[in-house]
Amino acid sequence: MTQQPLILYDIPSTTPEKAWSPNLWKARLALNAKGIPYRTVWVEYPDIADLCKRIGAEHTGMRPNGPHYTLPVVQDPNTGAIVSDSFKIAQYLDKTYPDTIRLVPDGTAAFQAMFVETTTYKVMFLMYKTFLEKIVPLLNPRSSEYFRRTREAFFGVKIEEVAPPGPARDETWKEMLDGLSLVTKWEAEGKGIFMMGETVSFADIVMLALLHWVKIMEGVESKEWKDVMGTDDGRWAKFYQALEKWIWVDEGSYGDK
Amino acid sequence: MTQQPLILYDIPSTTPEKAWSPNLWKARLALNAKGIPYRTVWVEYPDIADLCKRIGAEHTGMRPNGPHYTLPVVQDPNTGAIVSDSFKIAQYLDKTYPDTIRLVPDGTAAFQAMFVETTTYKVMFLMYKTFLEKIVPLLNPRSSEYFRRTREAFFGVKIEEVAPPGPARDETWKEMLDGLSLVTKWEAEGKGIFMMGETVSFADIVMLALLHWVKIMEGVESKEWKDVMGTDDGRWAKFYQALEKWIWVDEGSYGDK
Incomplete structure (x- = not known):
């Protein structure tokens, strides 16, 4: 497989696994379950908005002072796609890598x-x-x-x-x-x-x-x-x-x- | 088709359609959607518990003074089945009449x-x-x-x-x-x-x-x-x-x- 590894942007912690946030784990588990090669890039909270704006990741909500950016974000160098939100990531992975476990079966x-x-x-x-x-x-x-x-x-x-x-x-x-x-x-x-x-x-x-x-x-x-x-x-x-x-x-x- | 019509026990009203309760309509619509022949038997509220006990319909809840009986109940003379609760009725109809529209597709x-x-x-x-x-x-x-x-x-x-x-x-x-x-x-x-x-x-x-x-x-x-x-x-x-x-x-x- 000539596929390049995807990038998962995650927020680090000092726990042994480093990954700690449940919404981030949803995206990570989707990648792990599907066996799609990826590497993690760790991003501290105050850097999330700048990162998202720079790579062109969509905001996931609106706040009084403007768009609100959150992780997880997955970047796919094979397609150029940048996807925010764990459920959207799962749907993207289903569509793009159809030979892996289907996480959102038809009609669900x-x-x-x-x-x-x-x-x-x-x-x-x-x-x-x-x-x-x-x-x-x-x-x-x-x-x-x-x-x-x-x-x-x-x-x-x-x-x-x-x-x-x-x-x-x-x-x-x-x-x-x-x-x-x-x-x-x-x-x-x-x-x-x-x-x-x-x-x-x-x-x-x-x-x-x-x-x-x-x-x-x-x-x-x-x-x-x-x-x-x-x-x-x-x-x-x-x-x-x-x-x-x-x-x-x-x-x-x-x-x- | 030699199938005998099922019986839907419903609560009447003085509205033109007579049927008026949303939980009862759920069962009726399941029957109508599936095109299964049935007839309605109208039961007034104070008669529901006695009817259910007499025909052997399961209660759908417990109250301090004992089992609580509700409609809809569907009685199927073709199988002898008596089913309470609209969702259970839909599942029963799916299983027993598999050639009709499937209301609870596999896995859902x-x-x-x-x-x-x-x-x-x-x-x-x-x-x-x-x-x-x-x-x-x-x-x-x-x-x-x-x-x-x-x-x-x-x-x-x-x-x-x-x-x-x-x-x-x-x-x-x-x-x-x-x-x-x-x-x-x-x-x-x-x-x-x-x-x-x-x-x-x-x-x-x-x-x-x-x-x-x-x-x-x-x-x-x-x-x-x-x-x-x-x-x-x-x-x-x-x-x-x-x-x-x-x-x-x-x-x-x-x-x-």
């Missing part, structure tokens, strides 16, 4: 989009509130300062006050576990461990990224990881084991070289 | 279940609050009394106080229209007018039942119907027109004869 794009949005509110955002305080120290200094400043502006309080340990955080965590059980309930309609039964699709990539986030943030010995693995009679433990083979990160390099 | 059962639940909260329940007051007078006397009594127990206030005309009801209605736009946003990921693109599935039956409910409750000259038809640049008007052919009701008979 709208369902996958609904799944991404629903789990963002019912699972990811609740994890995010719980983990927020722990994200700050695991980022490199420039990203850490940027993350704290922008998130405190968003929430209007110190990061430590968003979900301090105690009943409110416990409640948020419980609500997140209920979100997992909701997905389990839907999946019971299919006849398999995945959202589409026996067939893996982007929805499962999303769930794998979210489960793995708990492992990254809390560690395998934590109450939180045990909560997740025990939820729905161990169903998420089985799910994680089935797809764990896709969880790996290359060394990568800094900057766009 | 979990997605369809997610769609049913999401639209129940984001669309149907908001319509329900808005229409509540208008449902009472369109039911026959025994059902009307039962409906008012049980719903007032549920909400803890008079039906007229749940969403009285004014800013609160306007806000609920606006939220419902936002729910429709959410579905439109997801569907934009597919490339067609339906949730699965060009392929009709149970998700579309759900949306058709909900849209038709607005027509039944408010009429074609109402602001509400015009709101819905105008939402998302007329997308729901096109959708309704495409599937309107499935909206019909047989005369039916009272009781289980």
Whole structure:
């Protein structure tokens, strides 16, 4: 295969795997699942907007002061394509590399989009509130300062006050576990461990990224990881084991070289 | 075809079509879309539990005082099957009558279940609050009394106080229209007018039942119907027109004869 490796722009952390953000993991897992060669380029938070403007990556939202740029972005030197947003990346990879595992089977794009949005509110955002305080120290200094400043502006309080340990955080965590059980309930309609039964699709990539986030943030010995693995009679433990083979990160390099 | 007609147990109203409840319409539209011969048996609210127990229909929920029975129920004299719940009915019909339009294509059962639940909260329940007051007078006397009594127990206030005309009801209605736009946003990921693109599935039956409910409750000259038809640049008007052919009701008979 004469195919050149793609580039995945990701945000580094000081954790052993370096990759830590669930939305970034969604794109990485899509590439890993499909076995498409790529290399990671690590970008600190304050450099994301400039990078995106320079390489021509689309913004993913609008803010009062203009377009908002986010990672993941995938750059494909084989086609010249630059794609933002993990779901759009999965769809791009499906279209461009049709001989790899299909992550958005025909006719399911709208369902996958609904799944991404629903789990963002019912699972990811609740994890995010719980983990927020722990994200700050695991980022490199420039990203850490940027993350704290922008998130405190968003929430209007110190990061430590968003979900301090105690009943409110416990409640948020419980609500997140209920979100997992909701997905389990839907999946019971299919006849398999995945959202589409026996067939893996982007929805499962999303769930794998979210489960793995708990492992990254809390560690395998934590109450939180045990909560997740025990939820729905161990169903998420089985799910994680089935797809764990896709969880790996290359060394990568800094900057766009 | 030597197939005997199935029986759909439905709740009557004094509207011209008699059928009026969105969850019942979901089952009726599934039968109509598939072209499966059936006849309607009309059952008043206070008679539902006794009917279900007598014919052996499963309850669909639990209440403090025991199992809770609801319609739709479909009875199939060809197989002896008795099926409660519109989504289960659609799945039963797919399995038993495989030569008709497939409403739950392979691998989509979990997605369809997610769609049913999401639209129940984001669309149907908001319509329900808005229409509540208008449902009472369109039911026959025994059902009307039962409906008012049980719903007032549920909400803890008079039906007229749940969403009285004014800013609160306007806000609920606006939220419902936002729910429709959410579905439109997801569907934009597919490339067609339906949730699965060009392929009709149970998700579309759900949306058709909900849209038709607005027509039944408010009429074609109402602001509400015009709101819905105008939402998302007329997308729901096109959708309704495409599937309107499935909206019909047989005369039916009272009781289980």
